Amino acid sequence: xxxxxxxxxxxxxxxxxxxxxALPLTTPARGVSDxxxxxxxxxxxxxxxxxxxxxxxxxxxxxxxxxxxxRDMSVMRRAEIAADSLYKAKLIRGFCHLYDGQEAVAxxxxxxxxxxxxxxxxxxxxxxxxxxxxxxxxxxxxxxxxRDGCSRGKGGSMHFYKKDANFYGGHGIVGAQVPLGCxxxxxxxxxxxxxxxxDLYGDGAANQGQLFEALNMAALWKLPVILVCxxxxxxxxxxxxxxxxxxxxxxxxxxxxxxxxxxxxxxxVKQACKFAKEYAxxxxxxxxxxxxxxYHGHSMSDPGSTxxxxxxxxxxxxxxxxxxxxxxxxxxxxxxxxxxxxDMEKEIRKQVDTAIAKAKESPMPDPSELxxxxxxxxxGLESFGVDRKVVRTVLP
Amino acid sequence: MAxxxxxxxxxxxxxAAGIGRRRGFSEDAAAAAGVAERKVGGExxxxxxxxxxxxxxxxxxxxxxxxxxxGEDVGFGGVFRCTTGLADRFGRNRVFNTPLCEQGIAxxxxxxxxxxxxxxxxxxxxxxxxxxxxxxxxxxxxxxYRSGNExxxxxxxxxxxxxxxxxxxxxxxQSPxxxxxxxxxxxxxxxxxxREAKGLLLASIRDPNPxxxxxxxxxxxxxxxxxxxxxxxxxxxxxxxxxxxxxxTLVGWGAQLAVxxxxxxxxxxxxxxxxxxxxxxxxxWDKETVEASVSKTGKLLVSHEAPITGGxxxxxxxxxxxxxxxxxxxxVSRVCGLDTPFPLVYETFYxxxxxxxxxAIKATVNY
Numbered sequence: 001x002x003x004x005x006x007x008x009x010x011x012x013x014x015x016x017x018x019x020x021x022a023l024p025l026t027t028p029a030r031g032v033s034d035x036x037x038x039x040x041x042x043x044x045x046x047x048x049x050x051x052x053x054x055x056x057x058x059x060x061x062x063x064x065x066x067x068x069x070x071r072d073m074s075v076m077r078r079a080e081i082a083a084d085s086l087y088k089a090k091l092i093r094g095f096c097h098l099y100d101g102q103e104a105v106a107x108x109x110x111x112x113x114x115x116x117x118x119x120x121x122x123x124x125x126x127x128x129x130x131x132x133x134x135x136x137x138x139x140x141x142x143x144x145x146x147r148d149g150c151s152r153g154k155g156g157s158m159h160f161y162k163k164d165a166n167f168y169g170g171h172g173i174v175g176a177q178v179p180l181g182c183x184x185x186x187x188x189x190x191x192x193x194x195x196x197x198x199d200l201y202g203d204g205a206a207n208q209g210q211l212f213e214a215l216n217m218a219a220l221w222k223l224p225v226i227l228v229c230x231x232x233x234x235x236x237x238x239x240x241x242x243x244x245x246x247x248x249x250x251x252x253x254x255x256x257x258x259x260x261x262x263x264x265x266x267x268x269v270k271q272a273c274k275f276a277k278e279y280a281x282x283x284x285x286x287x288x289x290x291x292x293x294x295y296h297g298h299s300m301s302d303p304g305s306t307x308x309x310x311x312x313x314x315x316x317x318x319x320x321x322x323x324x325x326x327x328x329x330x331x332x333x334x335x336x337x338x339x340x341x342x343d344m345e346k347e348i349r350k351q352v353d354t355a356i357a358k359a360k361e362s363p364m365p366d367p368s369e370l371x372x373x374x375x376x377x378x379x380g381l382e383s384f385g386v387d388r389k390v391v392r393t394v395l396p
Numbered sequence: 397m398a399x400x401x402x403x404x405x406x407x408x409x410x411x412a413a414g415i416g417r418r419r420g421f422s423e424d425a426a427a428a429a430g431v432a433e434r435k436v437g438g439e440x441x442x443x444x445x446x447x448x449x450x451x452x453x454x455x456x457x458x459x460x461x462x463x464x465x466x467g468e469d470v471g472f473g474g475v476f477r478c479t480t481g482l483a484d485r486f487g488r489n490r491v492f493n494t495p496l497c498e499q500g501i502a503x504x505x506x507x508x509x510x511x512x513x514x515x516x517x518x519x520x521x522x523x524x525x526x527x528x529x530x531x532x533x534x535x536x537x538x539x540x541y542r543s544g545n546e547x548x549x550x551x552x553x554x555x556x557x558x559x560x561x562x563x564x565x566x567x568x569x570q571s572p573x574x575x576x577x578x579x580x581x582x583x584x585x586x587x588x589x590x591r592e593a594k595g596l597l598l599a600s601i602r603d604p605n606p607x608x609x610x611x612x613x614x615x616x617x618x619x620x621x622x623x624x625x626x627x628x629x630x631x632x633x634x635x636x637x638x639x640x641x642x643x644x645t646l647v648g649w650g651a652q653l654a655v656x657x658x659x660x661x662x663x664x665x666x667x668x669x670x671x672x673x674x675x676x677x678x679x680x681w682d683k684e685t686v687e688a689s690v691s692k693t694g695k696l697l698v699s700h701e702a703p704i705t706g707g708x709x710x711x712x713x714x715x716x717x718x719x720x721x722x723x724x725x726x727x728v729s730r731v732c733g734l735d736t737p738f739p740l741v742y743e744t745f746y747x748x749x750x751x752x753x754x755x756a757i758k759a760t761v762n763y
Contacts, residue, residue: 093563094740145741156565156740172567173524174496207495208527235496237469243495306472370734370742 032344033063033335041329043268050250052257052286055275059267063335065111069266070326072110073103074345076127077323078352079136080296083126083143083157086356087300092143096157099127101295104322105230106131108269109198112277116193120168120181121200123158124230124294128200132165136352140359148362154369175201175208178227182214185225185285196224196280198273204235206249215285219256222284226276227253229287230263232294237307250289263290264320293320440591440624446616448590448623449478449555452597453516455627457486460514463601465491467501467518467555475520476557476616502528502554506535506606509549514601522558522610523567529575536606537581550604555597557613558586559651559701560747565740571702571733573649576608577679577711583607583632584678586650589615591623595630596676603632612651619654635682637689641671643761644695647686647712649675652699652748659753668761678708686712687719694725695760699748704732726763729756 038060047054080100086092099106102124109119110131121128126139134150142149143157150160151170161169168184171177181199188195205211206229218225229249233240240247250258257279261272269290276286293316297304304313317324330336443451457463465482471493473480483491494501498519505517519525525532532554540548560569576584585600585607587593593611600607612619638653639660648656653674660670671689675681690696696716698709713728731748739746 094565095568153741154739158565158567173527176527204496207497207500209497209499210527236475237472238493238495242471242493301475364741367742367745370736370739370745374736 031337032067032340034067035063035335038062039066039333041267043271044262044265044325045268047268047272048250048260050248050253050258050287052259052279054259055271059271061267061270063330063333066326066330066333066335069107069111070323070330070341071344071348072107072131073266073323073326074348075136075352076100076103076106076130078345078348079130079139079355080126082352082356083140084296084300086140086143091360092157093145094156094158095123096143096300097124097298098296098300099124099294101316101322102230102232102263102290102292103127104266104269104325105228105263105290105292107322108266109228109273111266111270112273113198114195115165116195117277118166118168118181118184118188118195118197119200120177120184120197121170122174122177122202122205123170123172124202125158125160125170129160129162129167129170132162132167134160134162134165134167136355137358137362140356141362144359144362145364146359146362147365148359152369153362153365154373175205175211177201178205178208178211179214179217181227182218182223182225185218185223186221189222189224194281196226196277198226198228200228200230202235203229203231203233203240203247203249204238204243206231206252207235207244215253215256218285219253224280225285226273226280227256227285227287229289230292231289232292234294234298234307236298237302239307248289250287253285253287256285256287258287258289260289260291262320263292264316264322265325266322440622442620443590443623444615444617445587445590445593445611445619446476446478448594449597449611450480450482451623451625452594452601453479453482454485456514456516456598456601457482457490459627460602462512463490463514463516463551464508465516465518466494466505468494468496468520470518474518476613478555478611478616479518498524498527499531502531503535505552505554506531506539506549509536509552509606510539510547512551514551514553515549516553516555516601519554519556521568521613522556522572523570525554525556525572528554532576532582532606532608533579537579539581539606541581548604549606552606553597553601553603553609554607555609555611557616558610559612559614560738560743561614562743564738564743566738569738569743571610571650571700573608573610573678573700574702574706574708577708580679581606582679584610585632585676586610586612586678587676588612588650588653588674589619590621592630592674592676594623595628596632598627599629599632602629607632610650614651615654630676633677633680633682635676635685636674637671637685638674639670639672641669641693643669643693644697644757645671645673645686645689645693646697646699646753646757647673647675648699649678650701652701655748655750655753656699658750659757662750662754663757666758668757670757675712681712683715683719686716690716690720691723694723695729695763696720696724697729697731697753697756697760699731699753701733701748703735704730705735707732726760729760731756 040058043057077100080098087096106127138150145153147153158172159170178201181197185197235243250260262268279286470479471483505515508515536549558571583605587596600609646656663670698712709730731753734746
C-alpha cells in the first residue's frame with residue numbers, strides 16, 4: 001500500500017491543535033512521475049535469515065511510492081541537519097540524538113504498516129515521529145521546549161509521542177522500551193486486533209538484559225511483536241565488535257527467527273517489514289536487524305569522529321546513502337529528472353525553514369506545567385517562590 | 397570573568413560553581429583541559445574536577461596492581477573525560493569498555509571485587525544506575541552480612557556523575573543518592589570540589605566496603621582549585637565545617653555546597669552568620685558534627701537537588717530533631733528539588749537556588 005506519507009501527514013492531524021503549519025508540498029513538481037503502475041526492483045543485497053525462509057529480493061513498488069520515499073527521507077535529512085544547527089545555536093537544550101543516515105528504516109517501516117500498528121523506539125526518535133505523520137512544527141517546537149511541541153514542550157528531543165498514530169515514543173533509558181513493546185503487543189493480541197508492534201532498539205541496547213527477558217515472554221506467548229534492531233554499528237562511542245561477542249543480532253534470539261536487512265535500502269526495509277508483520281501475526285515474534293549507519297555522532301556532545309574514521313563515514317555516504325539510492329532509482333527508471341529532484345529538495349529546505357520559524361514563535365510552556373502530569377490530579381505538590389510567604393501555593 | 401572568579405573561590409578552598417549560569421559540559425573538552433594544566437605556585441596544580449578524578453584513578457591503578465576501571469566508553473576517556481589516558485598507561489586488561497548493560501556492569505564488578513580486587517566501575521550517568529539497582533542493593537550491599545563475613549565485595553566502588561547541569565533534561569540530571577542511603581552495607585560519598593574529589597575518591601576506592609561515589613557533573617569543568625599532586629585520602633564519614641557561624645547551620649553536599657556558599661555570603665550582608673557544613677559522606681553520616689553545630693546555632697537548614705519528599709534531608713532533619721529537640725529554636729528547614737520529575741524546561745524553577753536558600757535562612761532565623 002504505502003501511500004505518500006506526506007499526504008497522509010497533512011490529513012492525519014486535522015483535529016490537533018499542533019497542526020499549525022499546512023505543508024505546502026502536496027503537489028509534486030510538474031514532470032515527476034505520479035504513476036501507480038507496479039514496478040519491480042531487486043533489493044541491493046539478499047536477506048540473511050535465521051530459522052526462517054527469507055522473503056524474495058524482488059520488491060513491488062510504484063513511481064509514486066518511490067517519489068514519496070525520496071521526499072520523506074529528504075525532509076528527515078533536512079530536519080535533522082536543521083536540528084544540529086539549532087542545537088549549536090543553543091535553541092535546543094538537553095540531549096539531542098540525530099537520525100540522519102538511518103532514514104530508510106523509518107520510511108520503509110512506515111510503508112509496510114498502518115497507523116493501527118504500534119511503533120515504540122528509544123531516544124533517536126525525531127524521524128520515526130515524522131514518519132508516523134508527525135508535524136514538522138510540532139517536532140521543532142518540542143526540540144526547543146515550546147508549548148506547541150508534540151509533548152507540549154515537556155519532553156524534548158528524546159521524548160516524542162503521537163498517540164493518534166500509535167507512536168509510543170521516545171524512551172530515554174537504553175533498552176528499557178523493549179519490554180514495553182511486548183506489553184503493547186500483548187494488548188493487541190488480546191483484543192484480536194490483527195495489528196503488530198514494531199519494537200525498536202539499537203545495537204548498543206542489544207546487550208541489555210531486559211531485551212532477553214522481553215524476548216522470552218514474547219516468544220512464550222506468541223506476541224505479535226517485531227523486534228527491530230537498528231544496527232548503526234556503534235553503541236554510543238563503542239564499535240559493535242568491541243561490545244558484542246556476536247554482532248549477528250538477527251541470530252541473537254536463538255529460538256526466535258530473524259532477518260538481516262540492508263537498512264540503507266528503503267525497499268528492502270519495506271519488504272522485510274511487510275514479511276515480518278505477516279509472520280508475527282501468525283507465529284509470534286521475529287527479529288529484524290537493520291544494517292544502517294548514523295552520520296552524526298551518538299549525541300550532540302559526540303563529534304562522531306574519535307572512534308571511527310572520516311573516510312568510513314564518507315564511504316558510506318557515497319556507497320550506501322538511502323536517499324541517493326532512491327535518487328538513482330528515480331533517474332535510471334526515468335521517473336524524474338535531476339533538476340526536478342533538486343527543486344524538490346529546495347522546496348523541502350524552505351518547508352523546514354518555515355516550520356522552524358513557526359516553532360520559534362511558539363511560547364514556552366506555562367510555568368505551572370512544571371507541576372502538571374505528575375499525578376492524575378497533580379495532588380500534593382507544592383511550590384514556593386523567592387518570598388514563600390506570598391507565593392507559596394499547594395496546587396490542586 | 398566567571399572562570400576567574402571561580403578560580404579565586406578555588407584558591408580559598410571553597411566549593412566552586414556558578415549555579416544559575418548556564419554552561420554546557422559537552423562543548424569544549426580541549427579548552428577545559430587547557431585550564432587544567434595551568435600551573436600556580438604552592439602545594440599543587442590548579443585542576444578542574446574531572447582532571448582531579450582522573451588523577452585519583454591514575455594513582456589508584458598505579459598503587460594497586462589489582463585495581464580495574466571499566467564502564468561504558470571509559471576506554472577512550474569516557475563522556476566526561478574522567479578516564480582519559482588510563483587505558484594507554486595501564487593497558488586494556490585493566491581499563492576497558494563494557495557493553496551498554498548497567499546491571500551486568502554492577503554484577504560483574506561485585507564478582508571482581510569478591511576475588512579481592514578493587515573494581516572501579518563507572519555508570520555513565522546516575523540516571524542509568526537503576527538497571528544496576530538490584531545488583532548494588534541486593535548483591536553488593538549484603539554480600540558480607542549474608543555470608544557471615546565469609547565473602548565481601550569491599551573493593552567495589554561505583555562512580556557515577558549525578559545532578560543538574562543546566563540543560564540535561566529528565567534523564568541526565570537526577571540525583572538518586574537517597575535511594576542508596578536506604579541500604580545498610582553501602583557507603584555513599586559525594587565530593588564538592590576537585591581537591592575533595594581526589595581525596596575522597598581514593599579513600600572510597602581503598603575503603604573495605606562497597607561505595608557509591610556520585611560526582612557532581614556540573615562541576616566537572618566549572619570547579620577549579622589547587623589540588624595536591626601526591627597520593628592523599630580524606631576521611632569518609634567525617635563532615636567538614638567550611639565556615640564557622642553562630643546563627644544557623646547549613647548542611648549540604650556536592651554541587652549544592654556552591655549554592656549554599658553563595659547564600660551564606662548574601663546572608664552575611666544582612667548580618668546573619670551561617671555555619672556551613674559539607675556532609676561529604678551520606679551514609680554512614682557524621683551526626684556528631686552536625687549535632688554539635690546545631691546545638692550551638694539552634695537552627696538547621698538542609699539543602700539538596702533531589703526532590704524534597706523522601707530525600708536524605710528528611711533523614712537529617714529527623715535525626716537532628718531527635719538529638720537536639722530541646723535546643724532547636726525553629727523547625728528544620730529543607731530547601732530541595734521540587735516533587736516533580738526533573739524538568740526539561742524551567743530547570744531553575746525546580747532547583748534549590750540561592751534565593752530560595754537565602755529566603756529560607758531568613759525565615760528560619762526570624763522564626
